[in-house]
């Protein structure tokens with residue numbers, strides 16, 4: 001896709017959450033997470049690459065001791081339909097015995113987060129919790145619920161705030177839905 005195509009995609013998209021709404025959701029999420037996990041010295045794991053913006057904006061709002069690390073798993077790979085799960089970076093061995101907080105940008109069909117939870121449990125995590133910036137209201141019986149949810153998004157392909165559309169626009173501070181999705 002060219003720079004022109006990328007701009008045209010954004011111009012045709014519908015904004016579904018403003019930057020102000022995203023920032024308010026982050027404030028609320030941080031407060032909720034603090035109430036639940038402040039005393040747990042959690043290991044916070046960002047799911048690369050979609051969680052990069054969410055993690056970067058949430059972490060400075062968490063005012064308690066924690067450790068940070070990341071894992072990388074993908075199943076969309078620049079497409080708008082999920083496929084086979086590909087682990088690129090496994091969680092480190094430091095998860096054993098820990099309370100873990102997984103951060104991801106979106107809970108869609110739930111396959112990715114469920115696989116991460118199963119992996120962390122298998123690796124000996126004492127407790128696995130999760131926070132997602134967005135939860136897609138797609139009516140599916142998802143295999144996992146997130147403990148902390150920033151914003152509900154409609155059943156459309158969304159992008160911005162770390163989420164990509166065809167590999168693009170993770171850098172937007174607001175959330176958009178593709179016109180034709």
Ligand SMILES: O=P(O)(O)OC[C@H]1O[C@H](OP(=O)(O)OP(=O)(O)O)[C@H](O)[C@@H]1O
Nearest residue numbers: 048049050074075076108109110111112
């Ligand atoms: O609930 P699901 O239907 O499993 O989808 C959610 C996952 O899909 C996206 O990752 P993607 O595979 O696009 O990789 P990315 O993080 O590099 O964008 C997103 O970051 C979540 O991890």
Ligand code: HPA
Nearest residue numbers: 108156157158159163164
């Ligand atoms: O709607 C979406 N947008 C971006 N990434 C995603 N990964 C799963 N669903 C989505």
